[in-house]
Amino acid sequence: MPEKIDIHGVKIDNVTMKEALDFVIEGLNQETTYKIYTPNSEIIMQANRDPELMAVLNDAHLLVPDGAGVVLASKILGRNLKQKVSGIDLVKNILNTTHRRPISFFILGGKPGVPEKASINILSEYPKAKIVGFHHGYFKDDDVSDIIKQINDSRAEILLVGLGAPKQEKWIHKHAHELNAKVVMGVGGTIDVFAGTATLAPEFMRKSGFEWLYRLIKQPSRYKRMMDLPRFMLLTLRKKLKIK
Numbered sequence: 001m002p003e004k005i006d007i008h009g010v011k012i013d014n015v016t017m018k019e020a021l022d023f024v025i026e027g028l029n030q031e032t033t034y035k036i037y038t039p040n041s042e043i044i045m046q047a048n049r050d051p052e053l054m055a056v057l058n059d060a061h062l063l064v065p066d067g068a069g070v071v072l073a074s075k076i077l078g079r080n081l082k083q084k085v086s087g088i089d090l091v092k093n094i095l096n097t098t099h100r101r102p103i104s105f106f107i108l109g110g111k112p113g114v115p116e117k118a119s120i121n122i123l124s125e126y127p128k129a130k131i132v133g134f135h136h137g138y139f140k141d142d143d144v145s146d147i148i149k150q151i152n153d154s155r156a157e158i159l160l161v162g163l164g165a166p167k168q169e170k171w172i173h174k175h176a177h178e179l180n181a182k183v184v185m186g187v188g189g190t191i192d193v194f195a196g197t198a199t200l201a202p203e204f205m206r207k208s209g210f211e212w213l214y215r216l217i218k219q220p221s222r223y224k225r226m227m228d229l230p231r232f233m234l235l236t237l238r239k240k241l242k243i244k
């Protein structure tokens, strides 16, 4: 099992992309349903205000550090995380392995029409991936048992859930025991990126840790929740400098 690094209470797995990928592929042969989340600094701050979310995150089988901020905080705190492992890059890497071993996916999340578009684009880029079902993410509680039946009937090995954080993590935690998929992963806006309804920041911004700036420019309405980024760095510095 990977070493856990505690970042403000969230026990992140100290994995490289390759190790995270191997973990997922191994998970396809396990009996238990693996729960995988991709916390960034915003989610870690949310978890510090929401004990239920903190417990949900720490009950995962794999928590990968999705963001330059989380890796930087680990360095400041002297508990070096090996590298950033973003959710979207992990999903792309899983899809890349399908030329060696076909894997079946169910896509849950995004506005109506979005998971369909994402499926078409994924299939054109990764023809060996099997998308065995999809459902949009704007459903009522009454629809959940039907959706779970659809997912189980599809016999998908991997369920990608993009309902936004923390909704997707709480949904997965609540329903994992009803699901037959081997791996269930919270993927946030990844489904929109595959569908082409959202874009990733350019590579130089993703590499230099300025992805947050791109998101702020594209979606200024996110500024309130993005205030968690400076709060996260302040909390990190307070811990480092032992200021209560």
Ligand code: UDP
Binding pocket: 108, 109, 110, 111, 136, 137, 138, 162, 163, 164, 165, 167, 187, 188, 189, 190, 191, 192
């Ligand atoms: N979403 C959804 N159902 C909901 C709320 C959000 O399917 O009830 C989808 C939304 O359409 C988007 C994704 O969740 O595709 C991520 O949303 P957001 O950008 O708010 O979350 P983040 O990934 O930044 O946490």
